[in-house]
Amino acid sequence: MSFFTAENLSIQFGGVKAVTNVSFEVERGEVFTIIGPNGAGKTTIFNLISLIYPPTSGRILFEGQEITGLAPHRVANLGIARTFQNIELFEHATVLQNLLIGRHTHRTTALWQELLFLPPVRRAEIAHREAAEKVIDFLDLQHYRDSFVAGLPYGVRKVVELARALTTGPKLQLLDEPSSGLNPEESDDMAFWIEDLKKDLGITVLMVEHDMSLVSRVSDRVLALNQGEMLALGTSREVQSDPRVIEAYLGKQE
């Protein structure tokens, strides 16, 4: 039984076939990357896994359990966290508050206790902060702990979003273009962190990425898509030298 399985996933929006018959398996502890030109259906696959779209056909299994058909907010409880391509942070809150929202699935207190801020709530709040602080430490965000997200530079926001996802305590981390909009140095940091996620925290990573140097550096396996269909699956080197992948990116050689 593999850790994560997508079985014959397809989704159609009206007449547009965004994803057709995509199947892949992700093993526990690996970094699995999906590549493909624009409009290949990469983010759509992420939205299918996040259960934002119901697939037209096919199933998704996580740790042997079928998750297609669950309510979207249940995904976080199962241990799947995600980041977004264009950053979806809570703008009018501080970095710490953003991370604390990531602790939502670990909530232990009831509404009436919170209204009175009883000792259990106080203890839980401190525990949430300790958990958030570990992630802040891991990603070197100490400096921004109490800054409002709205005023942070793009590169930092990208890291804050990863931090928020990690605070949920995921087993599978979905990263939607983690290096887009980052400068080479920040990109390099991101690569280190992805490696650390895998090695130190034992988190399985499923990502979508365009930067091929980052992809070949961190990924164990790569899946190439084009127009919603699978082109090639294998190690980064194998996929990059596959003639069909080269054709999809650069066109046919005359």
Added chain:
Amino acid sequence: MRFYFKTDYAQDVRLFQDGVQVFWYVALAAALLALPVLLPEYLIGQMVFILIYCIIGAGMMLLIGYTGQISLGHAAFLAVGAYTEALLQARGVPFAVSLSAAALLSGVAGFIIGMPALRLKGIYLAIATMAFGFIVEEVITRWEHVTGGNSGKQLKQIDFFGIAIDNDARFYYLCLGLVAVIFLGMINLMRSPTGRAFVAIRDSEISAQSMGIHLARYKTISFAISAALTGVAGALYAHKVQFISPEQFNLLVSIEMATLVFIGGLGSFHGAVFGAAFIIALPQVIVFMKDYLPTAIAQQTGLQPTIFGLILIAFLIFEPLGIYGRWVKIRTYFSLFPFYRGGMFRRQKAYMKSDRLK
């Protein structure tokens, strides 16, 4: 400018940051307690209205300012609270029970209305809640054998555990106590997981969902709490004016309630208080000003709504953060003096937002 050097997580969770803050809140409490001795009876009556509007403001702030859901039908919950109080008092139910019932019934009404309505967004939600407001107004007009229809309902004075609330000073203390309890509860809520879930929904529904927040449930909770607070305010309002009829709960009142939080400043309970004070005080100030204006202007019809409207527009253009935003700027100016810069609070251009998934 003060800097907080935190050495302990408990410091992060505390209600007050430091002794200075405690001092100012104690001073505020002392001033509010001394007010009935200092002010004439009439102004205490106005203070009671401000406190009632503070409760409304707390509810609206929770819904609009923190959860980001608009409602233009909240006068309906004010009506539910007011009529529940009137009907129960007429049957001799003690005040503590009838007030709780008013809160509970409005809360339940909010919950039931919230469930379908909160699947809508933005302007559609505004219209749906407005429609609900019309329905309730119509029902209390027609349901004559219960509500008295257009001839309204009379209320007696409150008997609070044997103490007759027979003057404005006593009513003022009753309201002050309720306001203190309600605001403390709301502030507690906002520094707990539920409050953070509300803020998450306001700022980005899609990522709130991916953090495991059940959108429909939290929106409905927010709507229900806000409705319950409005119900409490409605019960107090009914006693304050001693006579209620359907036209006191029309669309204009709903709009006034929503305006309150915009003027006060979205996203802070301070703003709710400032907004409440503003909405009650402004008509009084305009009436007072009339004596000093040239007759040609002072006698104009529609002077009050015009001034009110102009001030509202001025706020939206020049101070979108409301009175609370202005207050923060002034405070920062003095604490940083002489280093305050003009552009300090200028809003930065937001980064590209992804196209929201509908």
